[in-house]
Amino acid sequence: MDMPSAKSHWPRSFRGRLLLLYVAGILLSGGLVMAVVMVLLEPLERYMLQHSVIERAESVARIIRFDGAGLPVGLDRSRIDEWPFASLSEEVVLRIVDPHGAVFYTTDGKRFPLAPEGLGFDPQRKGFALQRDGVAMHAATVPLQRPDRLWYVQFAISDRIVLLLQHSIGLPALRKGIVATCLTFLVTFVIAMHLTLRRVLEPLRIASLQAQRITPQSLGDRLALGDLPSELVPLVDAFNRALDRVQLGFQTQQEFLANAAHELKTPLSLIRAQVELGGQGGGRGGGSEHNRYLLQDIDRMARQVQQLLHLAEASEQRNYRIERCDPRSAILEASDFMDRVAERSQVQIALFFDEGVGLWDADRGALFTLLKNLLENAIQHSPPHRVVRLQVHGRGFVVSDEGPGVAPEHLDKLCERFWRGASRRDEGAGLGLSICQEIVAAHGWTIEARNGAVGLEVRVTHASAPGPGQ
Known part of the structure; x- marks a missing residue:
């Protein structure tokens, strides 16, 4: 004892x-x-x-x-x-x-x-x-x-x-x-x-601040040894070597994720082609119905593989090219792209631009993916004949739906990988908001989900200043 x-x-x-x-x-x-x-x-x-x-x-x-x-x-x-x-x-x-x-x-x-x-x-x-x-x-x-x-x-x-x-x-x-x-x-x-x-002890404090800034997106950073007292150099050097091992493991994991997703895409495409060709050969109606459900399962698997690829790409900082750009073109493109999905779900997307929306420091492609995933998530949680709002202001944007919202104890789980809400209508993998979380972190922005007056609000804000109403 x-x-x-x-x-x-x-x-x-x-x-x-x-x-x-x-x-x-x-x-x-x-x-x-x-x-x-x-x-x-x-x-x-x-x-x-x-x-x-x-x-x-x-x-x-x-x-x-x-x-x-x-x-x-x-x-x-x-x-x-x-x-x-x-x-x-x-x-x-x-x-x-x-x-x-x-x-x-x-x-x-x-x-x-x-x-x-x-x-x-x-x-x-x-x-x-x-x-x-x-x-x-x-x-x-x-x-x-x-x-x-x-x-x-x-x-x-x-x-x-x-x-x-x-x-x-x-x-x-x-x-x-x-x-x-x-x-x-x-x-x-x-x-x-x-x-x-x-x-x-100032070098030790600086080393502590450097260690706090190391994230999965900056695993390549290391603590400086130059100004440290000689007694602390072995400890910090051991920490740097531990980071080397963590970075290697993280890279191995990301490479495995990307390779697995790539390897799965081709077999799924072949299976789909074989099922479609088999269905054209005639047969009983029961076989055609069976093929239809099989194709749905294949499409679902292909979507999950595609999301795994996006997650692997979003988790790697070197994949981003952040530059000064006008966000309105990417926002309009994402809204137009998701209009077709919204029509199938009998949901309408309403887009609003506040005055003072200027240039943002962003990766235009990543911004498109971020908006697409947030709009898709809002559409999937909205009842038919309701409106999904995308409000854009100078320091970010807000995506809100008119669905049932999320239980307060589940708000912190929205960005967890493979977590899915009970009210979602599709059979997605639960990776969309995880991808959004990685994109936001790579840009140094913040993402916050909370229940609004009606439905759920997801607010993305630049780190430099708060958005309206915050």
């Missing part, structure tokens, strides 16, 4: 699936980066604080002012303000000492060099932590070489003010900045990937 397959939650679109995978990958990567950052945040903060203290000490060392005797007297006020050292003397400390640790300049008034608790001044100790009056601080010692002597600049900042600034201003701003940056990046990424994937 087969287990029911789980319903997939993946998008049906190939582009949607790729985009979803890209977005999921970005979110997963971002989550992993954030997890790593959270684990390493505290040691990273210590490292960044110590590194920034050293950098700050080096930058301060470059703006120290010296007096005429070469002794440090303060900072260059044109390049830095001294108020942080004065206002935040408990949090920010600057001292300038000589190689022996003697303090020559300080911002907090204390005359001892900065050093870790329990240790003395060491000019080689570049960065370190210390306790100053119970306040944890990070400090740095950097050399300052003057022409006459060597000095050391010591800079220290308390951890509490750094943490205060970080938690009150820095981290919230950083979080907001990260969120805004991530959202902007995600939106930009989705839009860019959508446009990129649309561009990349």
Whole structure:
């Protein structure tokens, strides 16, 4: 017993699936980066604080002012303000000492060099932590070489003010900045990937449209391989090879149909001639009556063979020669030709031309066959002494009869091969409307059958524009 397959939650679109995978990958990567950052945040903060203290000490060392005797007297006020050292003397400390640790300049008034608790001044100790009056601080010692002597600049900042600034201003701003940056990046990424994937998959969309346009009348068309991604070339190439096999089978079928019809025409003609010659030799009346029914059967078979030939010809696109022509001559010819059939059935054909009937793009012979079959079908379904109307307008024509119409559930079957309506009076093969369907499809027109106010209406319309009343 087969287990029911789980319903997939993946998008049906190939582009949607790729985009979803890209977005999921970005979110997963971002989550992993954030997890790593959270684990390493505290040691990273210590490292960044110590590194920034050293950098700050080096930058301060470059703006120290010296007096005429070469002794440090303060900072260059044109390049830095001294108020942080004065206002935040408990949090920010600057001292300038000589190689022996003697303090020559300080911002907090204390005359001892900065050093870790329990240790003395060491000019080689570049960065370190210390306790100053119970306040944890990070400090740095950097050399300052003057022409006459060597000095050391010591800079220290308390951890509490750094943490205060970080938690009150820095981290919230950083979080907001990260969120805004991530959202902007995600939106930009989705839009860019959508446009990129649309561009990349455009050859696949074009190939799909080409495949949709392939019909039995255009089986010789193939999908182009030039612009397709290399991963899709084997699939499209296999599809083209499948079309080769379908085309070969279709051509074989059409050739068999045409050959069979041609082969049957000659024996039927010979049989008819033999029956007619046999009837002329005399005999009883019963034999003559038998020959009459036999001839009717032969005529019916010959008509079916002829329709098979027409169907084979109508199904082959290369048999058409579509050109700009005046349709009125073919319409009049078909109407005149079917007048004799209508008289035998005691039906009248009424032909009407609307204004504005211009030139059509059509195969004149196929147009004649189309009109002949539609008129014949309407005549066969019309009761005696009724009218078959052929209304011609600028974009097509309508053939209507005054018969019983067709049941709504049978309207879609009218163009099926060998399907025959119950009210038809002759013994045709049911191929006439199938031939009409093939002719209309070859011209790119549309055919529609529907029940009118009285009887059936068959409407043929150019694809470029609707006809009257539609």
